[in-house]
Amino acid sequence: MTATDHPTVPGAPIEVRGLTKTFGGVTAVQDLSFDVRPGRVTGFLGPNGSGKTTTLRVLLGLVAPTAGTATIGGRAYRDLTDPLRTVGAALEAASFHPGRTARNHLRIQAMADGIDLARVQQVLDAVGMSEYADRRVGGYSMGMRQRLGLAGALLGDPGVLVLDEPINGLDPEGIRWIRSFLRSLAAQGRTVIVSSHMLGEVQQSVDDVVIIANGVLVRSGTIADLEAENPPVVLVDAPDRDALARALQEAGLPFTFGSDGFRVATHDAALVGHAAFVAGVELRTLHRLSTGLEDTFIALTTRGAAA
């Protein structure tokens, strides 16, 4: 399924307002407010235990909030007229019956939800699982379980998708696949919210971010704004620093100089290496410093956790 061969599926906005949830003495989420827009992929991010799953469970009507609201198109989940065709969710990839095949799982879910059984093959195709659909889930890899969870979320062809850690446990090919799949879902007009405990994991998949720590919102906005605040840097150094400075200048690469070498304002270490190679400059250091964005994420969530 791609954006071009699937009709538009208008998604509804998600609104969370003043949401608090306490379990006994534990405050999982506190006065949390944020918006998730249709037609975009939103990363819902925070360290383990920061309250992501609790928030998503409240949104899906699985847990009652202590205070505040979480709505889809202005309505609480229990007030949606057709919830299974409005919202699709994949919360726990590991909770499938190991003795059943993927196809049977989806057939049972479709029957329980009153969904046309023809959708089963369609969603299997959509997540690239047709080949494995008649094998027992007990033998599935984590990536295949993730795809099955996603297939279940898509059964009702919903405009809103709520996916808890869908990238967790995927191999590099699976990660590439899910990135483009999430993008195609949003391009069809759907609202897509994806939780993760690692910003780097979803950085290339999301348009917007909502970052929480210790149950409290620490940041929401576009990923582009977050990236612009902390641009990536490549560290490079050479025995002949004058020659390296000339090489960088000739290549038009902006840089600053520090005690450990030159900091070049680019994410592409190969570009810097090539500039040195062309100028015949030998290097002793060449690497990308940890992505600026990951540093920002850690700083934001550590500060939030301490609050």
Ligand SMILES: Nc1ncnc2c1ncn2[C@@H]1O[C@H](COP(=O)(O)OP(=O)(O)OP(=O)(O)O)[C@@H](O)[C@H]1O
């Ligand atoms: N049913 C529950 N009973 C008691 N405490 C709970 C319950 N559910 C969650 N919590 C607590 O609420 C806090 C937030 O947990 P939650 O699972 O929402 O975080 P998370 O960000 O989804 O973390 P993870 O990525 O580890 O799943 C944690 O301290 C957790 O122990």
